[in-house]
Amino acid sequence: MSPIVSPRGRYLVFGAPRLPEEAIEAVTEVLRSGWLGTGPRVAAFEEAFAQYIGAPFAVAVSSCTAALHLALSLIGVGPGDEVITSPMTFAATANVIVHMGARPVFADVDPRTGNLDPEAVQDAITPRTRAIIVVHYTGRPCEMDAFIDLAQRHGIFLIEDAAHALEAFYKGRKVGTLGDLAAFSFYPTKSLTTGEGGMLVTSVEAWAERARVLRMHGLSRDAWRRYSEEQFPDYEVLEAGYKYNMTDIQAALGLAQLPYLEGWRRHRELLWQIYNEGLRDLAGIHIPHEDVHIVHARHLYTIRVDPREAPFHRNELIRILHQAGIGTGIHYKALHLHRFYQQAFGYRPGMFPHAERISEETLSLPLTAHMEESDVLYVIDTLRQLWRRGKV
Ligand SMILES: Cc1ncc(COP(=O)(O)O)c(C=O)c1O
Known part of the structure; x- marks a missing residue:
């Protein structure tokens, strides 16, 4: 068959973002500010994002993958553990389970929605199961009542991979507030993008505090506090953390999109x-x-x-x-x-x-x-x- 040529003369790019002018201006302002790293814009973005989700704490990171990895670190997943998740997801969701030395256990999905089937998850639970990572596939919330019930009955953690589901609600409750921890993505094809970026959301203050340490090499003070006028530049390594911080350039871009x-x-x-x-x-x-x-x-x-x-x-x-x-x-x-x-x-x-x-x-x-x-x-x-x- 002969190729059909687009009569419109332009390619419809899959996942092209919409960026308001003020987002571009906010980035320019950061570029001119003298501070490009993790600083006041990241703090402002975290606060506004937590408010948008209706969660007590939001920790900005370099990707949703980083947020998922930190989530598993915070709950202490390790070798010998199993984490149940969906086979209908991006590789990142299961790869981070492997990074923790644990076994990714897949369960089948509901054929109508592509979301994890709670009965299949129930069948996959063993004494080694530490957590379930539900994936709100395409932006459709999973059947969270069933998963919350399963997690409570079996004493396991519930993590939301909300990479697709920033604006979603389940029975009037905001996605991202339904599990113990939730991870969001600001990858270029997502509805809010920071180029690359992610957010970890939780209601547990101790987890949020530790995530802030872990995202920055495990340092006791972040770079803004070390280099800004406020603080004497002293710090300690509290644990072997990661390089998962978000920059002020990314945060400015994200913050300007929230109202839209x-x-x-x-x-x-x-x-x-x-x-x-x-x-x-x-x-x-x-x-x-x-x-x-x-x-x-x-x-x-x-x-x-x-x-x-x-x-x-x-x-x-x-x-x-x-x-x-x-x-x-x-x-x-x-x-x-x-x-x-x-x-x-x-x-x-x-x-x-x-x-x-x-x-x-x-x-x-x-x-x-x-x-x-x-x-x-x-x-x-x-x-x-x-x-x-x-x-x-
Ligand atoms: C369901 C799902 N989980 C996790 C990720 C990882 O997100 P990121 O690219 O921000 O690390 C993606 C990315 O597209 C995704 O679609």
Whole structure:
């Protein structure tokens, strides 16, 4: 089939961020301020973020991966422990379990939502289980009542990987306040971005204090306090920490976006509904499931392309859409299908059939607040044209 050339002459980049002018100005101001490291902007961002989430403490770090790693360090996960998580996530969620010397234990997901299935998690709990990391996949909160109950009954920790779910609520409660610790991502494709960055959120003050030490090599004083006029530059190494701090450049960028989040979420909600209406009748395309007891963050718009009914295989569609100037994503190839997890932990195809099916059929279409309705209509038109023509 001949390639479809985008009539619009520009590529629809997957995950392109929307940055307000004042965010760019705030960064420029930091660049001119004489202090680029971790300092007053980071403190201000943490305070505003904690308020936004409605959590007592927020600790800014260099990525969501760092936040997840710190979360496991704070609860003392180590060799011999097991941590249960979803195979339907980015590698970071499980890699940090491996970094702690523990075993990542996958459990299957709900086929409608891609979120961890509480019954499958219950079946995976053993005396060695120390924690569950739930992943609010695509921005849809997990069934947290069931996970809170499981964690309490078994005396294990509950960590939220909220990388997709900054704006989400579960039964009126804000995502990020439902577990013991939560990790957020400010990676470039996320709805709030600091280029790279993340936030660890908790209601336990001692954990927040230790996380601030651990993110900065384990030093008793951070660099701002060591170098600013306030303090004599003395410090001690309290433990072997990490280099996981956020800079004031990143924090300024993040802080300026916070007031926009809800408006941007509503804009994505509108685009989401346009996608739903435009695609729901195409053979073999399954639009996302809707729940009424949650506010979905609308981070990833994922369709499933059923190879038994659709005229195109998902992978073929990715290639054709690319030629039409449309960037797409796959979220995700299930983690137990990756070579490392098979070789290191003995995972095999067939172990988590729901995750595998999503893994083979899922396709993420572009969705960010940067996009206009016409962008979504273009994607829909392109798909409808393809479906009309069918395979040639
Ligand atoms: C579900 C999930 N968890 C963790 C991460 C890691 O985030 P970061 O890139 O900020 O470390 C990502 C990144 O995309 C993610 O999607």
